[in-house]
Amino acid sequence: MTSNRHWRYWFRCWRRLERFLLPPRCVYCGVATRIAERALCAPCRDDLPRNTASCRRCAAATPTGEVCAPCRERPPPWFRAVAPLRYEFPVNAALRALKFHRRLEVAPAFVPLMVAAYRRAELDCDAIVAVPLHANRHASRGFNQAQELARPIARALGLPILPGVSRARRTRPQSGLDANARRRNLEGAFRIGRRFDFAHALIVDDVMTTGATVRELATCLRRSGIARVSVLAAARRSAAVASGAADRRERVVQNNSQEDDEPNDVVFEEGPEAAVPVATARQP
Ligand SMILES: [Zn+2]
Ligand SMILES: [Zn+2]
Numbered sequence: 001m002t003s004n005r006h007w008r009y010w011f012r013c014w015r016r017l018e019r020f021l022l023p024p025r026c027v028y029c030g031v032a033t034r035i036a037e038r039a040l041c042a043p044c045r046d047d048l049p050r051n052t053a054s055c056r057r058c059a060a061a062t063p064t065g066e067v068c069a070p071c072r073e074r075p076p077p078w079f080r081a082v083a084p085l086r087y088e089f090p091v092n093a094a095l096r097a098l099k100f101h102r103r104l105e106v107a108p109a110f111v112p113l114m115v116a117a118y119r120r121a122e123l124d125c126d127a128i129v130a131v132p133l134h135a136n137r138h139a140s141r142g143f144n145q146a147q148e149l150a151r152p153i154a155r156a157l158g159l160p161i162l163p164g165v166s167r168a169r170r171t172r173p174q175s176g177l178d179a180n181a182r183r184r185n186l187e188g189a190f191r192i193g194r195r196f197d198f199a200h201a202l203i204v205d206d207v208m209t210t211g212a213t214v215r216e217l218a219t220c221l222r223r224s225g226i227a228r229v230s231v232l233a234a235a236r237r238s239a240a241v242a243s244g245a246a247d248r249r250e251r252v253v254q255n256n257s258q259e260d261d262e263p264n265d266v267v268f269e270e271g272p273e274a275a276v277p278v279a280t281a282r283q284p
Contacts, residue, residue: 027109028090039109048113049086051236056121058211059083059236076211078203078218080230084117085110087207087237095206095235099145107148110206110234114149115156118202123230125202127162128154129221131213132190134167149234150204162201164193165221186216192224200228208233 023032026041033041055062057071059081085091098106118125130150138144154161168191177185201221203214208231218229 027094027103027106038112039105040112045113049088049091051083051086054083054236056080059208059231059233061086061236061238076218077215077222078229078231079200080121080123081208081211081214081233081236082117082121082123082231083208083233083236084113085235087209087235091235092237095145098148099206102142104143104148107145108152110149111152111156114153114204114232114234118153118157118232121230123200123202125157125159125200125230127196127198127201127226128157128159129162129165129201129203129217131203131205131217132166134170136170145206146204149206153204153232159202162196162198165217166191166193182210182212183215186212189213190217190220192220195225196221198226200230201226203229203231205231205233207235207237209237 024038025031026033026044027039028044029041031041033039051059051061053062053065054060055066055068055071057067057076057078057080060068060070062068087095094103094106094109097103128150130144130146132138132146133141133144150161168188171185171189203217203221205214208214211231214231218231221229
């Protein structure tokens with residue numbers, strides 16, 4: 001018992017020393033932040049590209065926040081989609097750093113924004129689902145970026161994360177596929193090993209692009225007994241950006257990358273100024 005108390009004492013001392021030597025830093029500008037700000041300083045937070053006027057069904061930017069034409073013509077299988085940010089610099093660079101360069105310290109910068117956006121939308125979900133990676137990809141990457149976001153969000157909202165949701169198979173890159181082929185490519189992509197009786201599940205992902213992935217996952221979740229599904233993504237990549245009109249820094253290249261599992265028509269390569277946008281936080 002006594003050694004246990006000693007152990008806890010030394011652990012607390014170590015944590016204090018760690019905070020002193022390695023204070024939290026803003027992932028965008030590298031400035032040391034206050035404890036309450038964590039990974040995102042106030043000026044950077046105010047400068048981020050906000051996704052304010054957006055379609056309430058799919059979170060795509062619309063001029064006055066009205067429901068977009070594609071959602072009116074073909075309503076998605078989910079109830080609402082919320083994304084606090086637009087997938088533009090520096091958000092795109094930070095999310096790519098998280099996903100492809102294992103910069104896990106980036107995730108906490110997005111969590112408070114996502115939690116606030118969820119609360120503003122008044123969705124009242126009772127469970128969380130992180131978009132799963134295929135087991136092979138999860139093993140090679142070592143983590144799932146959607147899970148890195150979903151875990152702290154679930155803690156903040158006091159909601160359980162649904163177990164037993166996985167990718168049944170690897171899907172081909174979606175480049176060059178038309179809408180129907182894209183849907184077929186993802187058909188049966190997810191496996192849900194049990195039935196749930198939750199009223200409203202919240203799918204958490206890093207980026208929402210065409211919505212093909214969440215469309216398939218939402219359909220599976222509803223088949224497994226969940227009455228309603230909504231989507232919370234850190235950032236929304238809009239059609240205007242995908243066509244290259246909104247951000248000339250981004251160069252469209254063919255999606256032949258094995259590491260990118262986003263169901264995108266295009267993959268973006270950041271310009272030189274975007275290559276190292278994320279501060280080297282927690283490095284001496
Ligand atoms: Zn900053
Ligand atoms: Zn829409």
